[in-house]
Amino acid sequence: MSLKPFKSIGIGVAFSPNLKANLFEAARLAVFFESKLFLIHVGDPSEDKIKALKIILAPFKKDALDYEVIFKMGNPVDVILKTTEEQNIDLLILGALQQERFLKYYLGSIARKLTRKAKCSILLLIKPSVNRVPCQHIVVNGLKDPKTERTIASAFYVANQLQAEKITIVEEIKQEEIKIKVDDDISLRRTNIIKERIKLRENARIKDIIAHIPKEYTENITIKTQPIFGQQGYSIGHYAQISRADLLVMNAPTKMTFWDRLFPHDIEHILTELPTDVLILQ
Structure with a gap:
């Protein structure tokens, strides 16, 4: 970075x-x-x-x-x-x-x-x-994407320059990753086990990204990871709002097509109703 x-x-x-x-x-x-x-x-x-x-x-x-x-x-x-x-x-x-x-x-x-x-x-x-x-709490997307590593590193740079106290990295996980229909206690337990495995996998991926960021940007700030199952864009925007974040940092969309305007993706959900200040990184 x-x-x-x-x-x-x-x-x-x-x-x-x-x-x-x-x-x-x-x-x-x-x-x-x-x-x-x-x-x-x-x-x-x-x-x-x-x-x-x-x-x-x-x-x-x-x-x-x-x-x-x-x-x-x-x-x-x-x-x-x-x-x-x-x-x-x-x-x-x-x-x-x-x-x-x-x-x-x-x-x-x-x-x-x-x-x-x-x-x-x-x-x-x-x-x-x-x-x-003062900017005290920054929320940044941690979704699996080629741009995410640079986005997270840039969020730590911004936090350092603005002397923020806390960064939360939100991993938005699509519901499609859980393919079990919950209709009894057994399927509910299986769903919860799958969710925990996905959370562990995502947290390990984020920890690996953080490990590659210079320590001067990570050592004096509280770091939290937050896996969320839901609709991309809407979920992280809602989280930033309820957690009273001062800044939400997001990847820029790879492309913006006619279909994106008909069926909004993550950034479009954010733009419809801004939950806080938003930094969209190219």
Whole structure:
């Protein structure tokens, strides 16, 4: 794993009521990850806008925040996607919307399109704040996938940089792995035995992944493994919500097809109703 997986961070800048909170979150992360921050504004350049951004980011001067403002005209989705590629942005920060009268968060149309199309990692924020809210508990997917080892290693890097106290690695296990129909005590016992064997197998796989991560990232944090039988995406999102996780870290989907929109897979379940801040790693 690279010691600096996020060398550059991008965020779309709209002069809205959330501007200061969004910029503070992005600037803090740029400082924590020692990254360059790109502020992407879809619109005409102006000295007034640059001055306003400078005033907001003034508190980060002491941290030697390295940032650049980019102005471009065009369709917001196209502009931001093109800029992430031109500037080799590793992490794009997007904000979520809150449903009126409900404490539920979802993505607007622009953020959803960017999440589906961006070739870089994505961080979805549900409640950006001017004052830092410590990240104490990170939940990361541990499903059997070629991307998972790097995702778990990156989650430990993030935890280390943000000084999180705990990481839970959730192994989502499909119900199809248990092929016994439970209709009496004997079949119930057999099902439980199979479940325990699967849990032991999955925990051994995760321990092997953790063993390959540099100790500097794993020694000062509480590590928990949590096998869950259920629907991928929905199960881990529900777990992150009930465990009050501050951040959920997920693999990016390998591909997004027409069928994925009809029959949502794991990431689509998460995007429908965000349980917490979500980091989707490419």
